[in-house]
Every structure is written in structure tokens, then in C-alpha cells.
Amino acid sequence: MDLKWEILDDNIGYIYYGSFSSGIGDGNLSQVFDRFAVCDGVILDVRNNGGGELTNSEKLASYFFNDKTLVAYMLHKTGKGHDDFSKPYEIYVEPANGLRFQKKVVVLTNRRCYSAANDFVNMMRYAPNAILMGDKTGGGSGLPFSSELPNGWSVRFSASPILDAEKNHIEFGIDPDISQDMTDEDMAKGLDTMIEKARELLKANK
Secondary structure, eight states, rough: OEEEEEETTTSEEEHHHHEBBBOOOOHHHHHHHHHTTTTTEEEEEOOOOOBOOOOHHHHHHHHGGGEEEEEEEEEESSSSSSSOBOEEEEEEOOOOOOOOSOEEEEEETTTTTHHHHHHHHHHHHSSEEEEESSSOOOOOOOEEEEEEEETTOOEEEEOHHHHHHHHTTOOTTTOSSSSSOOOOOHHHHHHOOOHHHHHHHHHHHH
């Protein structure tokens, strides 16, 4: 399972989700957020998440929404022409049943967030208490299409573009609210600059 969680010593919840290819049940997520109810904030780390199943990213995002919220539009290819796409249809995040997190959440991102992870970061832009921190995501949204060429090469591309709620393309990545890089000095000490900055931000806003 690619989801790991803990409560840090300053009463900040921490989740790392390494791949949305790995699912997690509603019961397990409910247990995590039951434990996080006493926390002053949550760090949600999706750095280096290469994507996976869109349903898994939607499930995790649902614990940070209280209302059904429009987060994106999807278009389907309808013909061979460059602009032959269907009209955009809406994608919503539905709130999770039961307990949902009501305090600040910092989502950590970097340029290795692709596909369903890119879509997840876009969803969290519309969560009422979320802040994106880190680097621009790697993009690559939309339902992928895979095929093999006559010479044996494989090709994979986004066949159904996804737009954000304002109908802007997110294919080329999503900018954070707060830009933050890892510093060489902290890396040498074994410290994660981004986690430490997220902790500072959450403690200042509790």
C-alpha cells in the first residue's frame, strides 16, 4: 500500500501517498481521519506520485470537501480532426460520508506529480482549507490512451483533455500557491525543507 500516515510531534497529521495506482478502502481512510480530528493541521504529500486511478485521487480529495464542488471539465475525442472534441462535461468532488477534515491542509507538490496526481492537485485547489506548496506539477492530465506502432514502439498520450473549473488546460502542470524547494543544506542534514515549512505554516494558522 502506497499510503502512509502519522501524527508528527507538533500535532500535525502527515500523509504520504506515493501512487494512486494503489487503492485504499473508505474504512481505512475514515480511520486515518478519525485520528487526525485532534490535529492542528494536515500535510498531504504527493511528491513523486506518478499517477494511477482517478477514482483513488477523488476518494482522498473527498475528505477535504463539505459540499459537492465543480473541480474540472473533461472532453472526449469525437473525430480525426485536431479540434474534434465533445463539449466539456463537469467533474465534481462529492464530500466523503462521515468525518471530514475541517482545518488547514498543505499539499506538497513537485515536478514529478503526473496524471491522476496532477488531477488530484487540481481538485485540492478548490478545497476550502487547502494550500499548495512546492513546485509546479508535471502535468499529464486526462485519460491515457496506449497503443503499439507497426515498428513495435509503444505510444501513450492523453486522449481526453481535462480543464480546471475555469476551463483552463492543466495538461502542462499546476503552479503552487507557495513556491518552496528543498535546500542542499537541509538535505545534507537529512531534513525535508518542504515538510518543515509546511509545519511552520500550519502552526502559524492553527
